[in-house]
Amino acid sequence: MAKQLLSGNGAQALAARLARVQVIAAYPITPQTSIVEYLAEAVESGALPAQYLCVESEHSALAACLSAAATGARTYTATSSQGLALMHEILHYATGQRAPVVMGVVNRALAMPWNIWTDHSDTISQRDTGWLQFYCESNQEVLDTVLQAYRLCEDPDVLLPAMVIEDAFSLSHTVEGVEVPEAAEVDAFLPKFEPAFRLDVESPGHMGGLLGPDLYTEHRYNIARATDRAHDLLEEVEEEFRRRFGRYHGGTLDLYRTDDADAVLVAMGTAAGTARVVVDALRDKGVKVGLARLRVFRPFPLEEIRALAKDVNSIGVLDRSFTFGAFGAVHGEIAAAVQALPERPFLRGYIGGLGGRDLTPEVLEGIFRDLLKGDDGGPEVEWVGLRRYRHPEVTR
Numbered sequence: 001m002a003k004q005l006l007s008g009n010g011a012q013a014l015a016a017r018l019a020r021v022q023v024i025a026a027y028p029i030t031p032q033t034s035i036v037e038y039l040a041e042a043v044e045s046g047a048l049p050a051q052y053l054c055v056e057s058e059h060s061a062l063a064a065c066l067s068a069a070a071t072g073a074r075t076y077t078a079t080s081s082q083g084l085a086l087m088h089e090i091l092h093y094a095t096g097q098r099a100p101v102v103m104g105v106v107n108r109a110l111a112m113p114w115n116i117w118t119d120h121s122d123t124i125s126q127r128d129t130g131w132l133q134f135y136c137e138s139n140q141e142v143l144d145t146v147l148q149a150y151r152l153c154e155d156p157d158v159l160l161p162a163m164v165i166e167d168a169f170s171l172s173h174t175v176e177g178v179e180v181p182e183a184a185e186v187d188a189f190l191p192k193f194e195p196a197f198r199l200d201v202e203s204p205g206h207m208g209g210l211l212g213p214d215l216y217t218e219h220r221y222n223i224a225r226a227t228d229r230a231h232d233l234l235e236e237v238e239e240e241f242r243r244r245f246g247r248y249h250g251g252t253l254d255l256y257r258t259d260d261a262d263a264v265l266v267a268m269g270t271a272a273g274t275a276r277v278v279v280d281a282l283r284d285k286g287v288k289v290g291l292a293r294l295r296v297f298r299p300f301p302l303e304e305i306r307a308l309a310k311d312v313n314s315i316g317v318l319d320r321s322f323t324f325g326a327f328g329a330v331h332g333e334i335a336a337a338v339q340a341l342p343e344r345p346f347l348r349g350y351i352g353g354l355g356g357r358d359l360t361p362e363v364l365e366g367i368f369r370d371l372l373k374g375d376d377g378g379p380e381v382e383w384v385g386l387r388r389y390r391h392p393e394v395t396r
Helices: 008-018 033-045 058-070 081-086 088-097 139-153 183-189 216-245 271-284 302-309 329-338 361-372
Strands: 002-006 023-026 051-054 075-079 102-107 132-135 162-167 176-180 253-256 263-267 289-294 296-298 314-319 346-351 381-383
Touching (some): 008 102, 008 176, 023 058, 033 075, 058 075, 058 081, 058 088, 075 081, 139 183, 139 216, 183 216, 253 302, 263 271, 271 289, 314 329, 314 361
Parallel strands (some): 023 075, 075 102, 102 162, 132 162, 263 289, 314 346
Antiparallel strands (some): 253 289
């Protein structure tokens, strides 16, 4: 095992190489483009013996991956923001086909107005498509999670697609030291993909035919059960990864100094790294706070959230997106999870970091201190650092 200086995008591409992907379908979009550029160079040089398909859109990129997966190939693609939105139709196809495609997604705000910086709205908008969603905190976690995602998604009891998600620029274009395993070690962890069913000209068949009302419900139920199995199997996959490579990223819900905390903040992605620093600083001052990093949003870690909620007085939820409903998406899921508990903690949502606005230690410390006040009659959802102004044409 050797250490290399890698950006998050470089880690995505190198992990795909180590996974020995066979088909890559690519369409560029900032800030994802360098992922598929790295892979194009690897294919061109012969370092990666794979089919590299330059297609006319993100919609086509995912469609090509599904076609290749149907023949039994291990596939990879990557996208961001509007590109992911354009894939929406095919995201549903992938889940229904039970195609274990792994896709790198670099979180970027959705237009309009045009914005290329970090925001989770693109992936949160696709939370109901049936894809597994992993939100990474570091470039090391990006590389490791791509490998774990293939192992998990290709399990015969799962067979679902996954997004391995990294924040724009904070990870995608920032370089850090990453431990890179040897190819032979990865081969031992990640065997060749051998699906039970595939399209084969020697044995004709078809996929995706019409399914009537008599069976469609059962088909969707089977996907739901596969999602549950993915939740249960993830811990086994992570434990094996730890035995082989010595690294563990916390399962579905990565807890940090929560055992005796009066208040815990739930966060995803790189904001969690900043929150760890704030937790340590406040602990040094005798303030009992903790962090629950939501590493996996789909499948949602229901029981893990409930176990946390039983032991803490206040939970804050940081959503780096807004779904124009009553709450942020993560806040709404957590509120539903704790609703059945006989004694529920105080829960407040925070909307922040949209469009790449910095979530600095000062901002996160302010969230913790607000949360420690408990129910002070304030709003259930607080927009962090909101600059209050009116457009000149707004009169009311």
